[in-house]
Amino acid sequence: MKVRIGLSLTAMLVLTGGCGQDGGSTPTPTPSATAAPLTVTPTTGDTAAFKDTLLRLTFDGPPVITGSGTIRVYRSDGTLVDTIDTSANIVTTGGETQSALGAANTEIDKIGNGVASLTQYRYTYYRPVSVAGNIATIKLHDGVLAYDTAYYVQVDQSVFNGPFGGAGSFPGIGGATAWTFRTKSAPTSTTNLIVDDDGPADFRSLQGALDYVMATGCLSCPSAASPKTITLKNGTYDEQLFLRNVSNLTILGESRAGTIVRNSNWEAFNPGTGGSRATPNTTFSNIGGAATLGTRLSLGGGRAVLLVEGGDLLKLSNFTFANTHVKDATQNSQAEVIYYNSATLNGSRFIATDMNFLGTQDTLQMKGWVWIYNSLITGDVDFLWGYPFAEVIENSELRTVFDPTTPGSGGYLFQSRAAKGYPGFVVLGGALTAASGVPDGSAYLARSGGSTQGQGFCTTMLALGGGSAGNATQYCDSVAYIGVKMGPHIAPAGWFINPVPNLLPTAREGWRESGSLTPGGAALPLTGRETRYASSTADLSSLDTRAKVFAQWNGNAGWSPQP
Structure with missing residues (x-):
């Protein structure tokens, strides 16, 4: 993160190339050295490069990112369109103080940049330069290149150590003709x-x-x-x-x-x-x-790989x-694969079929109406959570993975913050499995966010006319398992009751299971199961198909998604 004392963040982004917003005609700086790059992608003179192209340099041996120097991209008329600063300039007064993550090779991206109709964007830190084998890859800021436009690239000599183009060390790439390409049409x-x-x-x-x-x-x-x-x-x-x-x-x-x-x-x-x-x-x-780990900017774009806002009928397959x-163990390691932030009563549908969702803590955070079918979801702590009206996970494998930070614990599958008066999370069939190293009897079907977090809203049905459901208006502990095979990693008590859930189980809400099975398909003995705050006897027939679970969608018009 490159910060100059006394500058606003906007000014900082302009000066450092964060978000790729340099703009205007900028004089070409004198490069450290100039060499004809024979092993780069896009190749020099390419006339059909991609607007979202990655820049790649193939070295004669494994290169090293030094943490010093700059990469610049110009339009052919000399206008600077993007800057990647690989150095580590941490400000220790009035700004970023962290050293735990390192500051070299870190930039701010403005995801959605270049989409003229957007007025809001996703701002995140990212690592722009990576090395795999002999290849160094440079990811430009999102949206900085245009269609059908000519560019040239300059790379300071100090960015890499490594043999390149037959030379003993990287000579740098400079000038306006050494590395050129043109993007193709839309x-x-x-x-x-x-x-x-x-x-x-x-x-x-x-x-x-x-x-x-x-x-x-x-x-x-x-x-x-x-x-x-x-x-x-x-x-x-x-x-x-x-x-x-x-x-x-x-x-x-x-x-x-x-x-x-x-x-x-x-x-x-x-x-x-x-x-x-x-x-x-x-x-x-x-x-x-x-x-003790120091401070950094909380940009707002969040920790998920994919952030989705609004819309309806997104399908991944x-x-x-x-x-x-x-x-x-020293950091907060919440790390979603997806944060689906869409919550309306007549839209906000998400479908996933034949997918692998691989994560650890907080793998899927979902709102709205969610159907996941014939898929694998992995994680350890609260890896299925969020604020849905209804989420059905059907014919899928929910795999608890080994947590090296707490090796004796198998963690928790669900933390439900569902909307009062709606089904919440329902698991139909499928299996709960565990990866190697997860101890038997160490994982729980769910844990609660706590009754105090409900703030009284778990006594009143949530009704929304539109927009995104506010997180503070939910936190209702509704999870149901119906006909699910459960491995020996599941604790005999099943449910973790510290803190206790904010709902008592009924046919329509709370913590419940029905027809639980062993991995071999026999009836699962439930000796030792929690019975004060969870039920294995409630009638769940009103939730035993996806159509029943989604019956309240769109003013009770209902929704029955198909593979």
């Missing part, structure tokens, strides 16, 4: 897009396609009448993502195992659950709540979606 279709990291496509990144969908009129078509599909070809897409007010969009992977969307993002790196803003937040906060953050 796609012709607004409803069918292809994303591929290395083959013929419309975009190289998923966010590039999402930006295009948001920019081509879909902000004015929030009904279900305009279906759109983004097809993700096999490959790995490492990026933070943002989608706002788009309806009837399907993101379809080429294969469940071979198409991987991922990123390492977590509470200490990007504090908060997240949301869009017109400008980035300028409040400093302690890293992960620990004052047939790929792997992962938050790759590895938990750290």
Whole structure:
């Protein structure tokens, strides 16, 4: 994070290239050295580069990111359009003081930048330069390149250590002719897009396609009448993502195992659950709540890989979606794969079929009306949580993973903050499994946010006319398991009652299970089950199909999604 004392955040972003907003014609600086880059992507002279292209340099041996120096991209007329500063300039007076995460190779992105119809964006920290083997990859700020436009790239000599182009060390890339390319024209279709990291496509990144969908009129078509599909070809897409007010969009992977969307993002790196803003937040906060780790800006974009706001009928199918953050015992490691922040009574539908959602703490945070089918969800602490009206997880595997920060605990599957008067979370069939290392009897079906968090709202049905449900108006502990196979990692008591839940179980709300099974399919013995605040005898027949669970959608019109 590059901060200059006494400057506003807006001025800081302009001066450092954060969010890619340099603008205007800027004199070309004198580079450290100039060399003809023979092994770069896009190749020099390319006339069909992608608007969302990654910049890549192939070295003769593994390069090292030094934490010093700058990468710049110019239009062919000399206008500076993006700056990546890889140095570590931490201000210790009146600003960022953290050292736990390191400040080198860290930039602020403005996701959604370039979408003219947006007035709010997702602001996050990200790591712009990465190395895998002999290849260094540079991710520019979102939306800084335009279609059908010529550019040149300069890279300071000090950015990398490593043999390049037959030289003993990286000589730098300078001037206006050494590394040039031109982007191709915009796609012709607004409803069918292809994303591929290395083959013929419309975009190289998923966010590039999402930006295009948001920019081509879909902000004015929030009904279900305009279906759109983004097809993700096999490959790995490492990026933070943002989608706002788009309806009837399907993101379809080429294969469940071979198409991987991922990123390492977590509470200490990007504090908060997240949301869009017109400008980035300028409040400093302690890293992960620990004052000893120092402070950094809480920009507002949050810790999820994907932030979704508004819209209806978003469908994900047939790929792997992962938050790759590895938990750290000294930090707050909440790290969602998805934060689905859409909560209206007549919209806000989310579908996931044949998916892998891989995470640890807080994997899926959902609102609205959610159906997850034939999928795998992994995590350890509260990895299924949120504020839904109704969320059905059907014919799926919920896998508890080993938590290295608390190896003796299997954690908790659910923390429900559902809306009063609606079904909340319902698991239909499927299985609760555990990865290697998770102790038997150590995981719980759910834990409560606590009765004090309900603030009395769990005694009154929540009714919304539109907009996003406020988190403080929920926290109702409604979770039901129906016909679910449960492995030996589940504690005999089943439910964790410290603190106690804010609802007592009935046929329509609270903590309940019915027809629980062993992994082999026999009736599960329930000796030792919690019976004061949970029930294994309540009649759950009113919730035993997805159509019944979603019967209240849209003024009781109901919703029965299909695979």
